[in-house]
Amino acid sequence: MKKFRYIVLFLVAAWMGMITPVCSFSGETGPRSVLILNSYHEDFKWTASQVSAAKTVLHDALEEVELFVEYMDTKRIYDDGYLDALFQIYQRKYSRIGLDAVITTDDNALRFALVHRSDLFKGIPVSFCGINDYDKESLAGHPRVTGVLEVLDIGPTIDLALDLHPGTRRIAVVVDSTPTGIGQLKDVQAAARKFPDIEFTWLQGKDLSHEDLFKALETLPSDTVVLLAVWLRDRHDTYLSPEQGGPLISNHSPVPVYGIIDMYFGTGIVGGKLLNSATHGRIAAEKAVTLMTDSLPEHLSVVKTSINPYMFDFAQLKRWQISMDRLPENRVIINQPVSLYDRHKILIYSVLGVFVLLVVLIGYLAVNIAHRKKAEVLLTASERKWRDVLVKTPQIGVGLDRSATIVFANHSLLKLTGWAEAEVIGQNWFDRFVPEPVREEVRQVFDTVMTTRDTQALSSYENEIVTRSGEYRYIAWSNVVTLDTQGEVVDVTCLGIDLTERRTWEQALRESEESHRSILAAMDDAIYITSPDFRIEYMNPSMIEKIGRDATGETCFQAIHGLNAQCRWCRYNEVLAGQVVKTEFDQLEDGRTYYISYAPVRKADGSVSKLSVYRDITEMKQLEIRMQQAQKVHRQPGRRHCP
Numbered sequence: 001m002k003k004f005r006y007i008v009l010f011l012v013a014a015w016m017g018m019i020t021p022v023c024s025f026s027g028e029t030g031p032r033s034v035l036i037l038n039s040y041h042e043d044f045k046w047t048a049s050q051v052s053a054a055k056t057v058l059h060d061a062l063e064e065v066e067l068f069v070e071y072m073d074t075k076r077i078y079d080d081g082y083l084d085a086l087f088q089i090y091q092r093k094y095s096r097i098g099l100d101a102v103i104t105t106d107d108n109a110l111r112f113a114l115v116h117r118s119d120l121f122k123g124i125p126v127s128f129c130g131i132n133d134y135d136k137e138s139l140a141g142h143p144r145v146t147g148v149l150e151v152l153d154i155g156p157t158i159d160l161a162l163d164l165h166p167g168t169r170r171i172a173v174v175v176d177s178t179p180t181g182i183g184q185l186k187d188v189q190a191a192a193r194k195f196p197d198i199e200f201t202w203l204q205g206k207d208l209s210h211e212d213l214f215k216a217l218e219t220l221p222s223d224t225v226v227l228l229a230v231w232l233r234d235r236h237d238t239y240l241s242p243e244q245g246g247p248l249i250s251n252h253s254p255v256p257v258y259g260i261i262d263m264y265f266g267t268g269i270v271g272g273k274l275l276n277s278a279t280h281g282r283i284a285a286e287k288a289v290t291l292m293t294d295s296l297p298e299h300l301s302v303v304k305t306s307i308n309p310y311m312f313d314f315a316q317l318k319r320w321q322i323s324m325d326r327l328p329e330n331r332v333i334i335n336q337p338v339s340l341y342d343r344h345k346i347l348i349y350s351v352l353g354v355f356v357l358l359v360v361l362i363g364y365l366a367v368n369i370a371h372r373k374k375a376e377v378l379l380t381a382s383e384r385k386w387r388d389v390l391v392k393t394p395q396i397g398v399g400l401d402r403s404a405t406i407v408f409a410n411h412s413l414l415k416l417t418g419w420a421e422a423e424v425i426g427q428n429w430f431d432r433f434v435p436e437p438v439r440e441e442v443r444q445v446f447d448t449v450m451t452t453r454d455t456q457a458l459s460s461y462e463n464e465i466v467t468r469s470g471e472y473r474y475i476a477w478s479n480v481v482t483l484d485t486q487g488e489v490v491d492v493t494c495l496g497i498d499l500t501e502r503r504t505w506e507q508a509l510r511e512s513e514e515s516h517r518s519i520l521a522a523m524d525d526a527i528y529i530t531s532p533d534f535r536i537e538y539m540n541p542s543m544i545e546k547i548g549r550d551a552t553g554e555t556c557f558q559a560i561h562g563l564n565a566q567c568r569w570c571r572y573n574e575v576l577a578g579q580v581v582k583t584e585f586d587q588l589e590d591g592r593t594y595y596i597s598y599a600p601v602r603k604a605d606g607s608v609s610k611l612s613v614y615r616d617i618t619e620m621k622q623l624e625i626r627m628q629q630a631q632k633v634h635r636q637p638g639r640r641h642c643p
Contacts, residue, residue: 031064032100032292037113039106039130041073045242046263046277050105050129053281054288061289068097074108075178075232076239087116099124101288104147105281106130107179114142125291129284130277132183134302144291146300148283152184152260153273153308154191154227160272160310161225161258162198164322168225171198174213174249175229176205184229184260209234210245214252226257228264242267256320262311266334270320271312279307390627395620396475396496402450402489404429404443416498418468433465435472449481450489462499474500476582476595478624482631493631495624497595497617506580506599506613526594526614529601530556532576534566537609546590546614556612561589575600575610584617592618 036054040047051069058065072086102121104110110128113121128147139145162168173188175181185204192200201224203216213234217226231245240248246267250257259269262276283303290300310328314336317324324333341348390397390410399408409424417424417433424432430443442463461477475496482490505519520527526543530536534555544550551559557567571581581598594614601609 031066032058032062033066033068033098034058034101034103034288035068035070035094035099036103036105037109038069038071039104039108040071040075042071043241044075046130046261047071047105049262049277050281050284053278054103054285057282057285057289061286062292068094068099072109072112078108083112086112087120090116090120094120100292102126103284103288104128105284107133110147111138114138114145117142125288127284127288127291129280132180134304144300146287146291146302148280148287148303148307150275150280151304151306151308152187152275153306154188154260155194157258157260157272157274158191158195158198158227160328161227161256161270162195164270164326165225165256167223169199170201170221170224171195172201172203172217172220172224172226173229174203174217174226174231176231176233177235178205178230178233181205181230181232188227188229188260205231205234207235209236210238210240210248214248217249217252218254220253220255222255224255226253226255228257228259228269230261230263250316256316265311266313268316269313270316270322271310273306273308274311275308276311279309283307390493390623393495393620393623395623396494396498398429398494398496400429400446400492400494402491404446406432407491408493413496416467416473417465435464435466438463446492449492472500473498474503478620480624480628480631493627495620495627497615497620502597502613502615506597506611523613526616528556528560528612530572530610530612532572532607532609534572543614571598572610574598576608584621592616593621594618 036051038047038051042048055067058067070090099121102113102124104113104126105128107130110126110131113126113128117124117126125144126142126147128145130150131147132150132152134149158171161171171192173185173192175185175188181204185202192198203213208216213231220226226249228246228249231240231249232242233239242263246264246269250268257269258272259265259274260272262274262278265271265274287300310331312327312331312333314333316322317327317333327333390408393410394412396413396416397408397410398406398413401407406424406427406429409419409421414421414424419432430439430446434442442461445461461479462475463477464472464474466472476499477494477496479495480493482493484490502525505523520538520540523540524542526546527538527540528536528543529538534557536552536554536556536559539550539552547560557563557565557570561567569585571583574581575598578600580600583596583598585594585596586592587594593616595617596615597611597613599611599613601611603609
């Protein structure tokens with residue numbers, strides 16, 4: 001049964017357990033203050049993605065961080081007066097804030113931070129991202145400034161489009177005339193020179209309004225693909241957000257649309273090797289953490305190589321009937337339908353795990369029930385057997401519930417006390433059998449055991465009982481307390497030996513040794529008397545029979561126990577002090593258990609000898625052990641068991 005328990009516990013632990021790795025860039029303590037300075041406005045998708053990724057890194061890497069986020073909004077307004085106003089605001093705001101690092105997104109923010117670094121961010125490390133107008137000389141004189149550059153994978157994206165659409169002869173490039181658009185136009189024109197067999201058409205913001213662009217797209221021939229760079233402002237300087245422009249461009253185009261930055265990803269483009277804003281934000285934040293927490297050279301290397309992933313929109317792949325088998329490996333795909341298995345994978349495994357656990361539990365319970373039924377059959381037979389034994393044993397037997405009501409009395413008790421069974425069952429033990437002088441003392445011991453469950457206090461006890469005729473009998477009790485499954489006391493079963501005559505004999509022996517030798521000789525108990533030097537002075541016939549010879553004059557430890565020195569369990573010192581010592585002893589020589597009483601015998605010359613009385617209680621102890629084993633087999637709450 002233990003093996004089943006271990007299996008169940010292991011499965012529960014394996015199913016419910018979870019190990020969560022935790023790592024941190026910083027071993028420093030204390031909060032860090034970091035400013036994220038953005039070139040564009042808060043709702044600009046590119047910028048929002050950069051900020052979100054940077055925040056995640058900072059919160060994961062630093063124990064405590066206070067973030068400040070500013071949006072310069074230079075997509076919508078950008079002139080000297082506006083930049084001077086921003087400087088005044090930031091100077092007033094951050095002059096008393098001890099910044100630990102500054103993260104800039106895109107060109108305008110980095111340019112602003114470097115121009116005003118001595119006034120706003122002196123000595124503060126700067127990490128940048130989203131930079132496409134990079135000049136190494138612009139960082140001269142600015143230590144602890146590093147970041148990641150925008151690397152447009154225009155060529156790989158064109159190669160991808162041509163591979164996925166083999167009949168392509170033309171590429172229509174959509175690009176506005178914002179500073180970003182002008183820079184990207186130059187990059188696309190440079191890449192176009194590597195494709196001499198492809199005709200490039202330029203749909204530019206300096207020439208077209210939004211409506212003009214949509215009309216131009218609608219007339220594109222079928223052997224064309226569209227390459228969308230950036231389209232935010234038309235020739236009228238009217239702004240069109242990526243969230244609005246992407247779907248409009250895709251819907252008006254009769255041919256697939258590819259991109260070079262993830263600003264339009266998910267808005268209608270098929271995909272491409274896209275400049276990824278989140279990756280830029282993440283790397284810039286990681287470099288900022290490194291600048292804050294590590295002792296490194298003044299300059300860290302700027303990331304100038306491509307870190308762009310291939311990214312695709314499943315809805316557009318399906319629209320243009322592009323098989324995923326033709327896509328590059330290690331690609332990112334969004335909007336891909338999730339199978340029932342993938343959608344509910346965790347639930348499926350959870351249900352499966354619970355099912356397996358339930359099967360194991362059911363198996364365990366089935367085996368347990370079978371064992372319990374078998375145990376109940378054995379228990380019933382055992383109870384019947386031991387009840388018969390208790391009824392017929394020559395020892396006194398009585399069973400009490402926790403209120404001391406008599407629930408069982410054997411023949412020996414009834415014969416000794418003169419009561420009939422019907423006259424004692426259901427009666428209170430103390431009121432019926434315990435003499436008035438000691439009644440409260442014995443009751444207090446009993447109540448303590450019932451309250452504290454300290455069964456040791458009642459395991460053995462001696463007290464007088466009174467018979468029906470009023471005679472007092474002195475009984476030595478051995479008690480077994482039965483507990484239910486909650487550890488509460490159910491009942492007490494008591495086995496007793498009548499020591500009345502024995503006590504009388506012991507008292508008589510203390511008064512006059514010689515005058516009572518005849519009594520000792522007549523007793524069935526084995527008795528001997530030893531002098532202070534452990535010499536045997538007297539042995540009664542039972543003792544002589546026990547060891548097989550009369551050993552008077554020999555040392556007790558040699559004659560009785562076969563030892564060469566005083567027994568280590570010898571109680572002579574206590575007897576010498578006038579005490580009567582009673583104990584139980586398992587004798588190895590004959591394998592019997594004895595109830596032994598040691599008493600002092602004072603001689604006329606003042607010396608003290610030791611009287612030892614051995615009573616064989618082997619059968620009673622065996623009965624007691626069997627009764628304890630039987631009661632431990634099984635106990636159901638609320639069930640009355642025979643004592």
